[in-house]
Amino acid sequence: MHASERSSWHRLDPRHLESVVKKPLLRGWFHTVATPVSMAALLVLIVLTPTVAGRAAASVFLLTSLMLFGISGFYHRHYWGRLADKFLRNWDHSNIFLLIAGTYTPMAVGVLPTHDILVLLLVVWIGAGAGIALQWLWPSAPRWVYTPIYVVLGWVAVWYLPELAHFGGLAFTWLLAAGGICYTIGAIVYGFKWPDFSPRYFGFHELFHAFTLAGWVCHCIAAYFALLG
Template identity: 45%
Template sequence: MSPHAATRGRGARLAEDVRDAASEATSRAAGAAGSVASAAAEAAAAVLASKPRLRGWIHACTAPLALAACIVLTVLAPGAGLTWACAAYLACSLVLFANSGVYHLSNGHFPTRVTTVLQRFDHANIYLLIAGTYTPLSVALLAPGTARLVLAIVWGGALAGIVTTLVWRTAPRWFATLLYVILGWVAIWFLPSFWRADGAAVVWLILAGGIVYTVGGAVYARRWPDPAPRWFGFHEIFHVCTVLAWACQCVACYIAVLG
């Protein structure tokens, strides 16, 4: 065999070895990618299997109802100040229920990064709803100076709570619940003013909503009772409480703004 033929033979064998190595590496990479995809699919399936079947549906179904109720209130509100106050209430209500519905229904379907963002906003939106609910009540029923004081307190507290939620990602459940309850009960100091301005109905509705919110917060913090974990667990009780409490205080807003 000539030297040139031998060289060509060694080159051919080397090229074949390179192709084999590349093919093997590609197969290993594809196998690893398949393993990762399979693990992700299994994790998503585990998340979905562990959630009650009604998780998310309560808030998802409430979102369009809240939107309709708040649009009517905003359109009927007399004066620019009350219109903007009701618009803020509309935005806060819609953001809470819509985001909560999307987050809880999509958990296990979306990438982890997206789910984490939705979860953070889900928790932060509770502060927004508290402040948003106080806004039309304060503008409608309180003297301008007192209304500004209440709004400064609740919106300042909401901002602090949102920052805490977004920054302190490992905050214990009881701590977040405590902040919600404290901010939510700011109104107790101004209930006599609400009573003098619009009578007992608004006050009793605010109190009823606050009590139901507090009960829901206690259930959420304790994870009990958990009556039917496959369908309707402790988290669903919490969501029902938020809807009932929101409804009570929405009626209070209607009476205060349109009464």
């Protein structure tokens, strides 16, 4: 085999790529641990929620949370091969859109009047569907294209801030805002790949995951206020 052929084979062979791609040791572990924790927290919420609509909304939040944390933890901790990695990456990024819409669901159902619930959820779920379509139709899209979409879709609630504050109360509103800020900071870290503290142990992607987890915790507590308050 000629040197050029060997080089080409190495570029394509997943086993070679696995030996080259070195992920930080903590890559994926935040979301791996978050998977059972989120399941427990939201199962408790489902059990405690008194209404059928509220339990259904909390179930949507549970399902989208498990999809995001579970797939992310599975995907990020190993290199699965070129084709599998591509599929898992698209699925992982699609789950971000699903979680945004899934998070809005219990907030809207628990706090807003019926008409506002329908409008807000229609907007965020259509937006999530469009984002997922973009992810699968243009999987090679640069970060500067899809990362701002996450942020914009996540802050749709600003249009309903007076209603959310009025019906949800101060604690709920602050938790909603704090979660959004955490998610936004995480998106900025992800978009700029900075700061990259320790590429061997804890890089920019781990910091991004840490901020997403902090944002999720804020919104999980807010969901308790929304459905049980």
